[in-house]
Structure formats: C-alpha cells, structure tokens
Amino acid sequence: MADSDSDRQSLAWKLRSLVGEERVLADEPMSRHTTFEIGGPAALYVIPDDPEEIRACIEACRAADMPFFVLGAGSNLLVSDDGFDGVVIGLAHDLVRVTLDGLEMCCQAGVSLREASEMACELGLSGLEFACGIPGSVGGACYMNAGAYGGCIADVLKSVRVIRADGSFDTLGVDELDLGYRRSRIADERMVVVSATFGLHAGDPDEIRAKMDDFTARRTEKQPLELPSAGSTFKRPEGHFAGKLISDAGLKGFQIGGAAVSTKHAGFVVNMGGATAADVHGLIAHVQDEVEGRFGVRLEPEVRLLG
DSSP states (O other), X not given: OOOSHHHHHHHHHHHHHHHOGGGEEEEEEGGGSSTTOOOOEEEEEEOOSSHHXXXXXXXXXXXXXXXXXXXXXXXXXXXXXXXXXXXXXXXXTTOOOEEEETTEEEEETTSBHHHHHHHHHHTTEESOGGGTTOOSBHHHHHHHTOEETTEEHHHHEEEEEEEOTTSOEEEEEGGGSOOBTTBXXXXXXXXXXXXXXXXXXXXXXXXXXXXXXXXXXXXHHHSOTTSOEEEEOBOOOTTSOHHHHHHHTTOTTOEETTEEEOSSOTTEEEEOSSOOHHHHHHHHHHHHHHHHHHHSOOOOBOSEEEO
C-alpha cells in the first residue's frame, strides 16, 4: 500500500490528470456522502464523469498500490471515525444518465432508485414501484440485490455492464449474476457496476403512482425516515425478523452515545445527533450479544463497513 506523502501526491496528480483538477478532493469528510452522516475523511475523493474514467481511476489506484472504494449513494455504509486511508470514487454525482429503448430502461450506476422509479412512473412503465423508497443507487442495488415490499432488483433486472476485477468491461445477463438475498456475483467477484438495464412493462401511470404512494405511506409510518441511518442495520435471519427479535429483547430506544435503536422500528440504528462510528459499532455489538443471549440467533449486519 502506498504510504508516503509523495506517493499520495503522485496519485492525486495522476487522478487529476484523468478527471480534472476540481474533481479530486483531498481529506474529504465522508459524513457528507453517507446517509448516516458519519465518517472521517477519505484521503482522496474522486468524481469521474463516465465509465472510462472510472476504469482509469481504478487502474491508477492499483498501479499506486492504494486501496479504493467505489461509492454510490452511501446509503448502506458506515465509515470509520478515522476515515479511509485510500481513494473513494463517487458515482452519484455524474454517473446519472438514463436511456430508454422500448420497455427497457438503462440507468447508470449513480442514478438513485427513487429517481429511476419516478421516471418509470412518468413513462407509464411498471416494475420498479417497490424501489421508490429505497435510499440507494442503481449500482449499489445491483451489488446487493436490494428489495422491499415483496419486490427486488432480480425481478426486473435484465443485464448489468460492469468493470471486472481485471479491469475489463463486460455485460452480464441477470441469469449470470447469482442474485440472492442481499448477495450477488457482483459482490463476490468485486465487480464495479457502471450501468444496469431493467426490463419493465407498460402500465397505467395513475395505478403505478397509487402503488408508489402506498409504499411511501407505509414506509413513512413504520420507518424512522426523520433521522439519519443506513437503512435496515441487520440482515433478516432465517425464520425470524431482526426488528422483532431486537424489540423482544427490550432494546428499542437503547442508546450508546449519539447512536440509538429506533423506537419506531427496532431494525434501524439511527443517528440521534453527533453519533460516531464507534457509537454505532458498540450499539451493533450490544444488540448482537443481547439477541444471541436471549434467542440463540446471531444477527448479521447488513450495513457495509469502510475504514
């Protein structure tokens, strides 16, 4: 790993030559780029404009032996208080183009799921209604096969364009992705999604809107959307619901520092104000230990960790 100031400065110069001076930020607070609003600085934060620039940035990081992380909406991420001593490549700024070909909608990785579902609704295309309230990006959704209210990405995805670990571009059909509950071949093989094509079907815009409004109302009623969080903190354990186990363990409202188990939905850890990553880590560990001690079930975090 590159560990000298000169190595980092050399990489910063290389990245600026690839994407432009103003698109490489040094010591950028990651609290600005995550829905948890938590996280120390990334050594370098890079904003590419297109898939070729993503690949070039990744290759530059590898050549410099510098760790890198490709970031979408930052909605399922907890960054260390010390930050990330590497390069964060942010896709949600400019990788947001959408094209339509009949009933197929192709979205670049930085497009938010909310925007994708809204656009589909306006076009009278059905299939993405379930995604209207998921606070993630298309790339991240494909990475983890995001889902809600009985629907998931696997149901509507046709193909993804990716950068493989060897730096080559490839297009993979949905049947090649091994999509399961919060998992995919994309994650297993450390691919980077640059765009995804969804196969939708014609529908009545008013009916599509009504379904989305229903999902939004249910989400607003049951989830703590008024506070920063990373969404559902734990994966659903087989045969159980994480939120119910946590609630049954008497942990609703339990707080460490600025982090708390939501009183509205126990499956969410929320930032009550000024929470640190250490607060969240401590709370997650306490919840895991209490639930396992009482019910013999070890909860697995769904949130990804960086730094």
